[in-house]
Amino acid sequence: MARRLIVNADDFGLTAGVSRAILKAHREGILTSTTFMVNFPWAGEMAALLAGATRLGVGLHLNLTTGAPVLPPDQVPSLVGPDGRFVRDLLRLLRRVRPAEAEREWSAQLERFVALVGRLPTHLDTHRYLQAWPPLCRAMLAVARRYGVGAVRVLPPDVFPPGTFPRWSPAGPVLRAVLRRTAAMIRKSGLRAPDRTLAGDFDLPGLLDRLDRAGEGATEIVTHPGEVDDELRALSSLREQRAVELAALTAPAARERVERLGLQLIHFGDL
Structure with missing residues (x-):
């Protein structure tokens, strides 16, 4: 069986610097796919940047924690604070x-995506891995089915590398139990998804290790490249790591490893 690889960058549209970095990682590196956050006022400008990236797969990054909703806040009161913006605290949300x-x-976000990009997204995934929570996983699958989006991200129990959570913390076992449930929901949905997904922060050695772990079938590597600037610092807690990942994705060693392993670079639309 062929070894096919999707290298997806989350957060296109979060800031201009993140969007530029994603396009650089595609043009100069091994990035094949991205997911677009469409709920920001500058989403139209970010969509225009995609016009020249015809080989880049573009999905929708469903968002409930950063910025403001596409719908009027009074239509989604459980998602917003008194200021009408999304609740940033994940547990509170x-x-x-x-x-x-x-x-x-999320339906409104998908409709805005189509209006901006002119086509359906290649797939759906969620900002800050919200699809790990079963009720939101069901919501994601419902949106995909309603609009005819054929593929979604899957988060298997081993999606994060060993050491992500301290041994003493219950977070790791609890998350793995929840992910077994939501991964099973996706596998039974009839929608397409990769055979495995590898997430978590990385540098170049970490990226090379992920490439080595891409087995038969389709693998997604989740990435977050970006340019670090004041705009990013105001919107995200993931900052300097984005520059590290951009450097790894565009390193000649990454391309060489892909070629040596015989990995076929694809995006979600190719599944």
């Missing part, structure tokens, strides 16, 4: 979110 409101907001 999960305690109060009404899945039906998330589904409505």
Whole structure:
């Protein structure tokens, strides 16, 4: 069986610097796919940057924690604070979110994506891995089915590398148990998804290790390249790591490893 590889960058559209870095990682490196955050006022400008990247797969990065909703805030009250913007605290969001409101907001985000890009996204995934929570996984799958999006990201229990969580912390076992449930939901949905997904921060040695671990079938490597600037610092806690990942993705050693391993670079639309 062929070894096919999707290298996806989350967060296109978060800032101009993140979007430029993603396009650089595609033009000069091994990046094949990205997912677009469309709920920001500058989304139209970011969509225009995609015009010259005809070989880049573009999916939709469903968002509930950064910026403001596409829908009027009074239509999604469980998703927003008093300022009408998304609740940034993840645990606070999960305690109060009404899945039906998330589904409505994500439907609006998909419709905005189509209006901006002129086609359906290659796939759906979620900002800050919100699809790990079963009610939001169901909402994501419902949106995909309603609009005819054929593929989604899958988060298997081993998606994060060993050492991501301290041994004493219950977070790792709890998350793995939840991911077994949501991964099974996706496998039973009839939608296409990679055979495995590898996520977590990396440098060049870490990226090379992920390439070595891409087995038979399709593998997705989740990445977050970006340019670090004040705009990014205001919107994201993931900052300097983005420059590290950009350097790794564009390193000649990454391309050489892909070729030596015989990996076929694809995007979600090729599944």
